[in-house]
Amino acid sequence: MLAEIKGLNEECGIFGIWGHEEAATLTYYGLHSLQHRGQEGAGIVVGGNGTLQFHKGLGLVTEVFSRGELEKLTGMAAIGHVRYSTAGGGGYANVQPLLFRSQGGSLALAHNGNLVNADELRFRLEQQGSIFQTTSDTEVLAHLIKRSDEPILKERIKEALTHLRGAFAFLILTETEMYIALDPHGFRPLSLGRLGEAYVVASETCAFDVIGATYEREVEPGELIMINKQGVRSERFAPKVSRSICSMEYIYFARPDSNVDGINIHTARKNLGKQLAVEAPVAADVVTGVPDSSISVAIGYAEATGIPYELGLIKNRYVGRTFIQPSQALREQGVKMKLSPVRGVVAGKRVVMVDDSIVRGTTSKRIVRMLREAGATEVHVRISSPPITHPCFYGIDTSTKEELIAATHTVEEIRQLIEADSLAFLSQKGLLQAIGRPDDSPSCGQCLACFTGQYPTKIGGEYVGTFVQTSRCEY
Numbered sequence: 139m140l141a142e143i144k145g146l147n148e149e150c151g152i153f154g155i156w157g158h159e160e161a162a163t164l165t166y167y168g169l170h171s172l173q174h175r176g177q178e179g180a181g182i183v184v185g186g187n188g189t190l191q192f193h194k195g196l197g198l199v200t201e202v203f204s205r206g207e208l209e210k211l212t213g214m215a216a217i218g219h220v221r222y223s224t225a226g227g228g229g230y231a232n233v234q235p236l237l238f239r240s241q242g243g244s245l246a247l248a249h250n251g252n253l254v255n256a257d258e259l260r261f262r263l264e265q266q267g268s269i270f271q272t273t274s275d276t277e278v279l280a281h282l283i284k285r286s287d288e289p290i291l292k293e294r295i296k297e298a299l300t301h302l303r304g305a306f307a308f309l310i311l312t313e314t315e316m317y318i319a320l321d322p323h324g325f326r327p328l329s330l331g332r333l334g335e336a337y338v339v340a341s342e343t344c345a346f347d348v349i350g351a352t353y354e355r356e357v358e359p360g361e362l363i364m365i366n367k368q369g370v371r372s373e374r375f376a377p378k379v380s381r382s383i384c385s386m387e388y389i390y391f392a393r394p395d396s397n398v399d400g401i402n403i404h405t406a407r408k409n410l411g412k413q414l415a416v417e418a419p420v421a422a423d424v425v426t427g428v429p430d431s432s433i434s435v436a437i438g439y440a441e442a443t444g445i446p447y448e449l450g451l452i453k454n455r456y457v458g459r460t461f462i463q464p465s466q467a468l469r470e471q472g473v474k475m476k477l478s479p480v481r482g483v484v485a486g487k488r489v490v491m492v493d494d495s496i497v498r499g500t501t502s503k504r505i506v507r508m509l510r511e512a513g514a515t516e517v518h519v520r521i522s523s524p525p526i527t528h529p530c531f532y533g534i535d536t537s538t539k540e541e542l543i544a545a546t547h548t549v550e551e552i553r554q555l556i557e558a559d560s561l562a563f564l565s566q567k568g569l570l571q572a573i574g575r576p577d578d579s580p581s582c583g584q585c586l587a588c589f590t591g592q593y594p595t596k597i598g599g600e601y602v603g604t605f606v607q608t609s610r611c612e613y
């Protein structure tokens with residue numbers, strides 16, 4: 139996976155814990171394991187002892203937090219966030235959790251996802267007198283909560299959530315309570331666990347493993363969970379509809395050791411490779427995967443075809459974070475810094491190069507060239523997703539439609555542009571089969587909008603594409 143130089147980026151990872159005296163330190167470890175979901179900023183807010191304290195900053199979790207900073211964050215509850223900026227842009231002010239202090243009590247917010255009606259809501263709120271302190275879409279929730287007429291906070295949060303449309307996994311911390319909410323379509327993953335008596339919640343289950351917590355269950359789409367000293371309470375703020383979890387989580391965002399919606403990522407990716415082998419076999423000497431996400435896929439492809447898997451590409455893990463800034467110029471430079479071919483593996487060989495996706499095509503072309511320069515006699519590219527033809531509005535930075543090469547080119551045209559000997563993408567049906575979803579109907583459980591243009595929600599007041607599914611609510 140070279141998402142950060144390819145042009146696909148996850149927006150965030152979130153972690154929360156309630157009821158542990160080492161809440162801040164455990165959140166630090168949790169965020170560290172979610173670092174792949176965002177590298178531009180990190181923050182932790184602690185509470186549960188009558189006050190909220192925070193520390194946040196730009197950079198990696200290890201850069202933002204020193205032991206001294208963590209020791210200052212005392213409290214039995216914490217929420218944390220790692221950020222990759224898309225909606226609202228970068229900058230310190232947008233690093234989360236966002237903390238709001240008012241006479242009625244303080245509140246901290248951490249959000250993974252993207253609200254598709256944030257501009258509309260913000261305009262309305264500003265007309266009503268709200269003044270925003272960030273350019274992040276997340277802040278609208280705080281204003282909606284504050285402006286709600288409901289008498290108690292839980293009801294105000296529930297009411298505020300019903301105004302939001304799009305993808306959101308929210309953690310909210312007050313001086314005395316923690317709230318967890320997932321949007322009615324469940325675009326982003328969110329799991330619940332236990333660590334002794336403490337409750338934990340995270341974007342991915344790998345964060346549970348790192349702190350020794352056990353997985354309990356998924357947060358359900360449309361569910362609001364409240365945790366306080368009295369215990370845990372679950373309610374719905376939206377009716378139950380079929381889930382539309384992001385397919386890209388399985389294809390490359392999530393870590394291989396995570397389970398997303400009960401499905402192990404490494405296993406799902408191996409199955410993607412096996413399915414790709416069925417759909418697009420080729421005569422070759424060696425199979426290699428673009429690290430990290432495509433290694434599991436390449437192993438699956440090799441197993442199914444009998445062609446040996448080899449480590450033909452090496453990722454340089456010690457490139458500084460300047461190379462993960464989301465600008466085109468750095469993406470262009472970044473590919474050479476981040477990836478090297480293994481000459482001894484590919485020289486004189488017909489190579490199958492497995493990757494997770496093609497966004498603009500520039501990265502694929504460079505890797506193909508790199509393999510040829512290292513002596514590969516043929517390079518056959520196999521992609522473990524269908525062609526990305528539409529932008530994402532739900533928190534994944536997929537660039538604009540004009541920048542997506544598959545939106546304007548046929549598979550053969552892309553093959554020529556990336557200079558591959560052959561090119562094949564996984565079919566949509568194959569993707570769902572490999573993940574273990576029963577069918578490719580709109581209620582399959584997956585969001586497929588960047589492959590189909592059929593968005594599960596209205597975008598800016600309209601459905602984009604042809605998708606109108608009456609059984610789904612129109613959040």
Ligand code: SF4
Pocket residue numbers: 325383384385386387529530531532533534585586587588589
């Ligand atoms: S449009 Fe694509 S990237 Fe965005 S949530 Fe849906 S599947 Fe994920």
